[in-house]
Amino acid sequence: MKRIAITGAAGLVGTGLRAQLLKRGYRVLSLDIKQVQNIAAHEEAAVVDITDQAAMTQQLQGCDAVVHLAACTTDAPWTEQVKLSVEGCISVFDAARDAGVRRVVYASSHHVVGMHPRVPHGPRMGNTAILRPDSRYAVGKAFGESIGALYAYKYGMQVLSVRIGNVNTRPIDRRRMGSWVSWRDLAQLVAIGIEREDLVFEIVYGVSDATGRHYNNAAAYALGYLPEDGSEGWDDEVLREDPPPAAGSKAARSAAEITLGGQFSQSEYEGSTDRLLPHARNAA
Numbered sequence: 001m002k003r004i005a006i007t008g009a010a011g012l013v014g015t016g017l018r019a020q021l022l023k024r025g026y027r028v029l030s031l032d033i034k035q036v037q038n039i040a041a042h043e044e045a046a047v048v049d050i051t052d053q054a055a056m057t058q059q060l061q062g063c064d065a066v067v068h069l070a071a072c073t074t075d076a077p078w079t080e081q082v083k084l085s086v087e088g089c090i091s092v093f094d095a096a097r098d099a100g101v102r103r104v105v106y107a108s109s110h111h112v113v114g115m116h117p118r119v120p121h122g123p124r125m126g127n128t129a130i131l132r133p134d135s136r137y138a139v140g141k142a143f144g145e146s147i148g149a150l151y152a153y154k155y156g157m158q159v160l161s162v163r164i165g166n167v168n169t170r171p172i173d174r175r176r177m178g179s180w181v182s183w184r185d186l187a188q189l190v191a192i193g194i195e196r197e198d199l200v201f202e203i204v205y206g207v208s209d210a211t212g213r214h215y216n217n218a219a220a221y222a223l224g225y226l227p228e229d230g231s232e233g234w235d236d237e238v239l240r241e242d243p244p245p246a247a248g249s250k251a252a253r254s255a256a257e258i259t260l261g262g263q264f265s266q267s268e269y270e271g272s273t274d275r276l277l278p279h280a281r282n283a284a
């Protein structure tokens, strides 16, 4: 039975994933700066700060993989992004290396490409586009993808970066019809990161089946991902709850409406949104 460490295990994603990974037959080591509640059978837990590399190295001894979730999860000032999502991330990758743990599944976010236009304003987004983070939060997430690539290609680690969309029991608005991921689909992607023998480094979108919507998740399918859930069938209900703005209105031209990042792109947005559209480079 493989032993999997999860950082940020007391948080929203950690709490859901712990249960999913236990269900899949893993032993889980739940790590968080807060006390983790409701410890199950086949689960251990410890309070640890991810920025304390020596303590993390000690915790990770004997683990087969780390699922790294702990980060700055709001668009807080830079100092907090740097502390948790940069220094914390370096600490976790170095601790894994020192403890002989070769596999890391890194919780990235689709917000690393959040300033790109979404369908129908632009093409579906694959995993090779130039990053356009939509927030300080997303810059922190993008850093983790870079360190994952460095440690995989240079130091022989095996890293799956999952650009998680929105984990929930259902798609909660129009934008998230394209980025919703169910708990079991997210767990399937994490399990691919833990198990796939030939993995070196890959970036996938943590979304359920959203064919034709925002993301091109070919890289995940190539690794064997077969989502069990999808946003098809939700359109009527979601459109009733979240109708589109009138064509040509200010709301329809807003960054929230045009981009993959939605409100993250809208927050602090300055000026016209014309520069977000695919023709912007030619128009400049």
Ligand SMILES: NC(=O)c1ccc[n+]([C@@H]2O[C@H](COP(=O)([O-])OP(=O)(O)OC[C@H]3O[C@@H](n4cnc5c(N)ncnc54)[C@H](O)[C@@H]3O)[C@@H](O)[C@H]2O)c1
Binding pocket: 007, 008, 009, 010, 011, 012, 013, 014, 031, 032, 033, 034, 048, 049, 050, 051, 068, 069, 070, 071, 072, 073, 084, 088, 107, 108, 109, 110, 141, 163, 164, 165, 166, 167
């Ligand atoms: N919730 C989503 O739908 C979603 C979407 C995209 C990406 N993600 C990513 O998934 C991860 C988890 O997100 P979440 O929604 O569960 O966030 P959360 O804020 O609910 O959980 C984060 C957890 O990290 C812990 N933590 C914070 N600082 C720590 C430290 N120094 N040491 C150890 N633990 C620390 C917190 O105590 C908390 O339990 C994040 O990396 C986030 O960027 C989540």
